[in-house]
Amino acid sequence: MNNILKKATLAAAALALGVTSALAGEIVINYDGSDPAPKKAFEMVIKKFEAAHPGITVKWNLFDHEGYKTSIRNFLTADAPDIAAWYAGNRMAPFVKAGLFEPVDDVWADNGLNDALASTAPSMTIDGKKWGVPYTYYQWGIYYRKDLFAANDIAVPKNWKDFLAACAKLKSAGITPITIGTKYLWTAAGVFDYLNLRTNGYQVHNDLTSGKIKYTDPRIQTVFDRWEELVRPGYFIDNHAALSWQEALAPMVQGKAAMYVMGNFAVAPLREAGLSDDQLDFMQFPQITAGIPMAEEAPTDTFHIPTKAKNKADARKFLAFLAAADTQTEVNKILGQLPTNKNAQVADDKFIKAGFEMLSNAAGLAQFYDRDAPAAMAKAGMEGFQEFMIKPDRRDAILKRLDKVQAKVYK
Amino acid sequence: MQNTNSQIASLSPLHHQNFLRRNRLKIAPWLFLAPAMVMFTIYVIAPIFQSIWISFFEWDGLGAKTWVGNQNYVELMDDDRFYTSLYNNVIWLVLYMLAVPAGLFIALFLNQNVWGIRLYKSLFFFPFVISQVVVGLVFSWFYDPSNGIIALIFNIWGGNPPAILADERYVTYGIIAAGLWPQIAYCMILYLTGLNNVSPDQIEAGRLDGARGLKMLWYVILPQLRPATFIAIVVTVIGALRSFDLISIMTQGGPYGSSNVLAYYMFETALSEYGYRMGYGASIAVVLFLIMMVYICFFLWRMYVQEKEGH
Known part of the structure; x- marks a missing residue:
């Protein structure tokens, strides 16, 4: 035993x-x-x-x-x-x-x-x-409805003037040019990043997110000038602050909206929702300032x-x-x-x-605004972007507030 | 003789040596209180002082703490988001009070003996039983500007539905409306139990003196419901101040911070994805604590006065 x-x-x-x-x-x-x-x-x-x-x-x-x-x-x-x-x-x-x-x-x-x-x-x-x-990693850019572009006789816009013209044409055809869901804020940062990268280039993006440039800087003001050209005529979908990014896919699937500034992960749900590759396509965010090398977002x-x-x-x-x-x-x-x-x-x-x-x-x-900027700055910044998209009149107050946050975050 | 001797022998050690036994009437309550007091000290009292202590530091929760004195409070005084949250807290406090009269009204309405009244009572109490998270989700769907019931109603009348949760003008009221639903049920149940204890002879006496309707309510019923009213007000005040779950579910403080309240703002700065400013979050917690302290002191003071009157 x-x-x-x-x-x-x-x-x-x-x-x-x-x-x-x-x-x-x-x-x-x-x-x-x-x-x-x-x-x-x-x-x-x-x-x-x-x-x-x-x-x-x-x-x-x-x-x-x-x-x-x-x-x-x-x-x-x-x-x-x-x-x-x-x-x-x-x-x-x-x-x-x-x-x-x-x-x-x-x-x-x-x-x-x-x-x-x-x-x-x-x-x-x-x-x-x-x-x-x-x-x-994955690319960011503009996902768009190729069939809606074709039906309204719009070519893929390569520069800002064409892009605004395309938006105007879509709008007059009763289609919201750009869908977005800003409930969780970061989608607005994607739009901001691209406007900034195309207006001022890669270096300014890095200088801004590392706190070397103020938000009231004339170069950033120009970015908001461009953004206003989209916000004022109502080129973004209504009530975007009530939608998550997934909910904002719906108008695009239904053909009520034509474009979405997004990452490549949006393709899978759009395909699942029934869009074929003949309907859905991808384009690079158009040029704004001529001569600025095209930098991209790639988290x-x-x-x-x-x-x-x-x-x-x-x-x-x-x-x-x-x-x-x-x-x-x-x-x-x-x-x-x-x-x-x-x-x-x-x-x-x-x-x-x-x-x-x-x-x-x-x-x-660029990684993305909320990955390149420190967390506290990113939060305040993205709230500011969302507020601007709803109340463009408050631009000066928003930018001044962001300067205040910046001074504290990067001290 | 022998008998008494042995009695003395057995009594004397009891009298002179056993301290526990002599004072057991004094000690027993403390012994019974001890577990609760230890828990309360560790989980409630100590964290309060820890929070106050942390609020004097700059700390990301990972690295070293740096002493910044009252800097966090100075920053708070200059923070627009903080004032928005404070203002929203005031709106919450004021509007949440509607739950008390509304609860009373429903309780009076349900306080009758008809067939199936128990079922009606349970149905009215139902929103308090379900989780706040579910309440938040349900109301978010109501408010959904494309498919929600509010949107449907607006569409029937040909109006353009407002995006209640995306509009800074309506968002706080929208969330409070969602919060009132369970809160009214809570106040109702407090009043229903209170109404059970209203003495029938006083109502009889009042009736003989010609009191009817509102007069009866105001002069005979309500004074007897005072304990229920008191508790209803206290739980409503505390419910309003610690509103957090509904905001977290419905808007996360958005759009752009316009529906924030102190409790959620504290969480956001200290613990959310973009936060981890522990010191700053702690200083918001301290401010919220001081506001709550006003009510807690009032509550304790009233309890004390009542106890005194009782004896």
């Missing part, structure tokens, strides 16, 4: 040892892609990674998108995973400054990423170091190693795997987005191809 017990304990101990040695090769990943496509893409990545590295098992925690933004602050300080998903640009600055992300320059150098990921490298760099690895999603991670060696292997060209090809095929690795293949899709071509020739890539 005693003997049997001893044997059993030994076996249990051996089993426990076996488990711990397996644990040594385990990495924990926290990921916020709970929508069907990101989830599927990530499942694929993990399967491939485990196949390529037989010694390592991957445990992953799936978070919902909004909840993740609050939980990341808790788990980075308390119970850190080995890999955490996040965003590029100023969005990662608070965690970098607090010492919660680990610099991964070695991963970049060892895998030749400085060349392969060159386009997104600046947005991953803070204080001269790289703080993570980007795996996907980048990233993975990082928290400073408190337990298995940093294997986490580095995972980042390298994620940055590789063929991984990115397959991930982005499922996501319907663009790979950041320049050697990766782009999926055979009209919108992804258009985005890839546009971004390859971009003079600069």
Whole structure:
């Protein structure tokens, strides 16, 4: 009896040892892609990674998108995973400054990423170091109803004058030129960013979001002059402050609105709602100031190693795997987005191809107003944009208020 | 003799040594209160002082805290959003008070014995039972400018429906209307229980003296409902000041902050996606706490006076 017990304990101990040695090769990943496509893409990545590295098992925690933004602050300080998903640009600055992300320059150098990921490298760099690895990004621009343009005899506008003429024509035909849902504010920032990028260029966008230019600066005033040319004649849909971005898709599907300044993630729901590729098309935001190089918005999603991670060696292997060209090809095929690795293949899709071509020739890539500007500034700024779109008369008061916020946020 | 001896022997240690036993009448209540007091101290009292302490710092919740003295309060005094929220809180306080007379009216109406009255009572009480989140969602759909019931009514009369939740002029009133629905039900149930205790002989006496209708209500019924009225006012004031869930569900303080109230503004600056200014959020919390303190003190003072009169 005693003997049997001893044997059993030994076996249990051996089993426990076996488990711990397996644990040594385990990495924990926290990921916020709970929508069907990101989830599927990530499942694929993990399967491939485990196949390529037989010694390592991957445990992953799936978070919902909004909840993740609050939980990341808790788990980075308390119970850190080995890999955490996040965003590029100023969005990662608070965690970098607090010492919660680990610099991964070695991963970049060892895998030749400085060349392969060159386009997104600046947005991953803070204080001269790289703080993570980007795996996907997507273009912004104008999604429009090709059939409505054709029915009203409108060519794709290439400059501001044509764009305003197209809006006027649509409006007189009883179609709202531009749909937008500003209930959650950030959509208005997309319009602002593009007006600013086209009026003043990439450098002014960066100077504004890093607090070097005031909102009452004459250059920003010009942006609002252009914006007024859309707001005053009622080219944006009515009641946009009551709509989320998804709700604002409806008028476009119903043919009541013709254009939407949006990211490429709008294509999937528009297709699901029944728009065919003959009806829906993509155009670059038209030129405003001639001679300004066209910079684009391309928000980048990233993975990082928290400073408190337990298995940093294997986490580095995972980042390298994620940055590789063929991984990115397959991930982005499922996501319907663009790979950041320049050697990766782009999926055979009209919108992804258009985005890839546009971004390859971009003079600069902006993350997005609320990722480039610090959070407190972004919130006040986007509220100001929404207010301006409803009450353009308050422009001076809004811009003065934003200056006041700016002075406090960037002190 | 032997008997008395043993009695003394057993009594004396009881008298001189066992402190607990001697004072058990004094100690027992404290023992029973202790668990609640410990919880209350840890989860209510201590956080109040922590909030006040944090409000003197600049802190993002991650890095080091920097002492900024009263800077957060100075900034608050110069913050348009803060004044909008404060003003909205005042509107909430005033309009939420409508729940008290409305609740009384419905309670009087339901306080009769007809067949199925229990069902009617439950139906009127229903909005208080369902979650505020559901109330918020339902009213958002009512207000939806394209498909909502308000829009349908406007369309029937050929009007152009207002986007209640997207228009700074109506948005706060729209949310308060949603909040009043469950709040009226709450006041109603308070008055219904109060009406059960109205003494029939006083009504009889009043009737003999010729009191009828409004006079009966004002001079005979209402004075007897004073405890119910008091509680109804207190819960309504507190409900108005801590309004948060409806705003979070219906507008998130929008459009551009025009439907914000202090409780939500505090959450937004301290804990939301674009916030994480813990010190600033804490200073808003302190201001809200001071406003609530006025009512809490009034409430405690009245309780104290009543207790005194009672003895």
